[in-house]
Amino acid sequence: MTYHAKVIAGGKVVIPATIRRDLGIKDGDSLVVDRTDDGGVRLMTFEQSVRNAKAKARAIFGGDYTVDTFLKERRADWGEE
Known part of the structure; x- marks a missing residue:
């Protein structure tokens, strides 16, 4: 569905309430x-x-690549393991 939003003073855009509710966007x-x-x-x-x-x-x-995997690889590169 398409909605309309208007730009108001200061570049503010009001997101339609239906979209805010559907996406859980809060103040x-x-x-x-x-x-x-x-x-x-x-x-x-x-x-x-x-x-x-x-x-x-x-x-x-x-x-399954994690931060721990990354750090282990870097330490191996630096000769720390």
């Missing part, structure tokens, strides 16, 4: 604003942004 929540490749704007919750970053990392490094 004071942090949102991430991103430009898309086609010149659009994407608005995500902080949690969505983190999930997307984790998914990209899993795609690159594999599903």
Whole structure:
């Protein structure tokens, strides 16, 4: 479904209540604003942004690659293990 949002003074955008409720967005929540490749704007919750970053990392490094794995590899590179 498509909604309409208006930019008001100070560059503020009011997100329609239905979308806020559906996504669980509450007053004071942090949102991430991103430009898309086609010149659009994407608005995500902080949690969505983190999930997307984790998914990209899993795609690159594999599903079971952790910070501990990374640190173990770096220590091996530095001759610490």
